[in-house]
Amino acid sequence: MKTSNFSYLFWIRLSKTIDNTAPLYLRAKLGSRRKEISLNTRVPIDLWCNESFRALGRSPEAKHINQKIYEAIDKIEQILLEFERTNRFFSLENFKNEFTNEEAIEETMLGLFDYHDAKMEDVLAYGTLKNYKTTKKYFKDFLRLKKRSNIYVKELDYKMCIEFESYLRKQPGLNNNGLMKHMERLKKLMNFAHTLELIPSLPHESFR
CATH class of the missing domain: 1.10.150 (DNA polymerase; domain 1)
Known part of the structure; x- marks a missing residue:
C-alpha cells in the first residue's frame, strides 16, 4: 500500500452554480492523478472560503456544511488506516469505492x-x-x-x-x-x- 503521495481538499464547483449555491466536492489526489467525489451538499457561494476550504461564520448553515466536511475527514482517515492495516493495493479508484460505499472492483x-x-x-x-x-x-x-x-x-x-x-x-x-x-x-x-x-x-x- 502506498499513500505517501495522497492528498485531498474540499472545494465548490462554481460551474454548477444554482441560486447562488454550488455543490461541495472532495478532490482526492494520488501523484498526478485525481478524482472528485460529490458530498451531496450545496454551499452558498458567499459562505465559502477558498483558503481554509471551509464555510465561514457560525450560522446553522455554515455549521452543517463544516460538519459534513469533518465527517468526510474522519472517513478518509479510517479508510487510509484500513488500507494500511490490510496492506491492500491503494488506488484512487479503490479509495473512491470505499468512500462512496460502492462495490469495489475485484483486485484478483x-x-x-x-x-x-x-x-x-x-x-x-x-x-x-x-x-x-x-x-x-x-x-x-x-x-x-x-x-x-x-x-x-x-x-x-x-x-x-x-x-x-x-x-x-x-x-x-x-x-x-x-x-x-x-x-x-x-x-x-x-x-x-x-x-x-x-x-x-x-x-x-x-x-x-
Missing part, C-alpha cells in the same frame, strides 16, 4: 477477467469476448499448476508473464500464432487494470 486476476467481460459486453464482438474467456481458462489452469486458485492483479509481474508463455507453449494444438493472441489479450487486460489504477505500472512493458 480472475475477477479482472470477469469485470472486463462485463464492461466490454456491449463494446466487443461476441467472438472476441469468447476468446477472452479461453485466455482466462488457460490462465486459470496455469495458476492451478502453481497451486494457486487465484492471484491479486498486482502479483502478475514480468516473471509470471514469461512463465505463462512457457506454459502455453506446452499446450497441445496451440500454435505460435494462437499463443501470441493469448499473450496479447493478457497485455490488453493489464492495460485495462492500469487504466483502472489497480496497478501502478505495466508488468509486460519489457515483454516481447
